[in-house]
Amino acid sequence: MTAPPTAAPPTPARPDTGTPGxxxxxxxxxxxxxxxxxRVRPYLATALFALHVVESRDVPTMAVDRHWRCYASPAFVARTPVEELAGVWVHEVSHLLRDHHGRGDRLARVRGLSGPADRLRMNIAADCEINDDVFGDGLVRPEGAVTPECLDLPPGELMEDYLRMFRLGPLTQDFAWLDCGSGADGLGRAWELGPDGAHGLSAQQRDAVRFRVAQAISGSPGDAPAGWRRWAEEAFHPPQPWRELLGAAVRSAVSGAGAGEDYAYGRPARRSAALPGAVLPSLRRRPPRVGVVVDTSGSVSDAELGTALLEVAAICRAVGGRRDLVTVVSCDAAAQAAQRVCAAAEIPLVGGGGTDLREGFAAALRAWPRPDVVVVLTDGQTPWPAARPSCRTVVGLFGRSTGWREDGSGYRRPEPPAWARVVALGRG
Incomplete structure (x- = not known):
């Protein structure tokens, strides 16, 4: 943001009732x-219109508190072009959407960062996270905005990462005036109206704003920079250890009664002693048989196919690399023949057309011996079987947008059926 002129004498913040002059x-x-x-960042409309403006001569430029009030300096607004002010609006609301105040509070507790210098570093680090890729494409970067390049830092990092990378010194001396308010670092200011002041948003209202913005970004991912897409992906779906979750889901699916069990005469049953002259088989636990259906339709990216191969390799290792226990079916609108594999390198992934995983289910269940569990790796853009398969099912969904837009339009992928255990892939 633009560096302020010599500070005016402090006056109490007051509600926005001013008129031009x-x-x-x-x-x-x-x-x-x-x-x-x-107009240039329509996916941020809900958040921008949620901010209530408060006139204040104590802020150097513009600032926000954690209750979604935006404090604006009359002198700063008067001397700054409209195009640059638009960039400041986006910058300030970005602090609130990305929860820099909550993250700043957590950092302060964990790292003991409580002094004014520590909070200034937090503000600078938060600005680096925002300003890295938020400008351009019709949004002018305000004069004097701090960026990672200004501090010789790499792009694409988060506030917490930047905070570890620099200390206050010659490179930061030009930003000593910086103050984006408690919305940027969590520390309340004397000029803020506080939690009991007028026009603040409740916690539920703030969550609703974030949700709508995240959905708007997810509905049009090509319109948002990488930083916003990452934020939208994680806003309400925190990173999960998805490989562990998928492994647990498979183990759970094959641990039910009757799964992975068969009769064998290698060791007679103990009840044979009650029947002289008869040898009864015992029930033996065997490694589970797994049928894997890989979605190879045109909507699945190369990166997602790579993820699928990693999961098949993990399944092969889990059953000891035995070729008789894992079958793989690649499927787009039609299913290929089931292939027995003992390593991911042996998988022939064929496809590229439409998607109908009902064919893949049918092919996996036709394999003999029949699988104890079917694992489906897909983007979810497929019709699902109308009836529950005869064995347990785990669905690994590639994490991606559903195409939802704020106006309610857009594509929605079909929800997996209730009888399937669903794990989101690629998060964490």
Whole structure:
């Protein structure tokens, strides 16, 4: 953001009632800048319009508190072009959407960062996370905005990572004036209205705003920078150890009564003693047989196919690499023949057309011996079997957008059936 001039004498923050003119907040200009920000970043519209403006001469430029109030300096608004003000709007609301105040509080507790210098470092680190890729494509970077390049830091990192990479010194001296408010680092300011002040959002309202913005970004992923796409992906789906979850789901599916069990005469049953002259078989636990259906339709990316191969390799290792225990079916609109494999390198992935995994289920269940569990690795854009298969089913869904848009339009992939255990792949 633009560095401020010599600070004016502090005055208490007051609600936005100013009109254009000398010494008062030009709300017409400020709201025109917000409208410009909405036009170039429509997925942030809900958040931008949720901010309530408060005039304040104690802030150097613009700032936000953790209750979603935006404090604006009249002098700063007067001298800053509308296009740059739009960038400041997006910058400030980004602090709130990315929960920099909550993350700052957690860092302060864990690392003992409580002094003003520590909070300034948090603010700078948070700005680096935002300013890395938020500008461009119609949004002007405000003069004096701090970026990772300014501090000789790599791009694409998070606030927590940047905080470990630099200390206050010659490279940061030009940003000593920086103050984006408690919304950037969690530390309340004297000029903020606080939790009991007017026009703050409740915790439920803040969550609702974040949810709508995350869904808007997910609905049009090509329109948002990488930083926003990462935020939307993790906003309400925290990273999970998905390989462990998938392994646990498979183990759970084959541990039920009757699964992976068969009669064998290698060791007679103990009840044979009650029947002289008769030898009864005993029930023996055997390694589970796993049928894997891999979605190879045109909607599945090469990276997702790579993920599928990794999972098949893990399944092969789990059953000891035995060729008779794992079969793999590649399927798009039609299923290929089931192939017995003992390593991922042996899998022939054929496809590239439409998707109908009902054919894949049918092919996997036709294999003999029949599988104890079917594992389906897919993007979910497929019709599902109408009836529950005769064995347990685990669905590994590649993590991706469902195409939801804020106006309710867009593609929604079919939900996996209730009888399948579903694990999201690629998160964490």
């Amino acid at each position: 000398s010494g008062t907040l030009d709300t017409g200009k400020l709201y025109a800048a917000r409208l410009h920000a909405v």
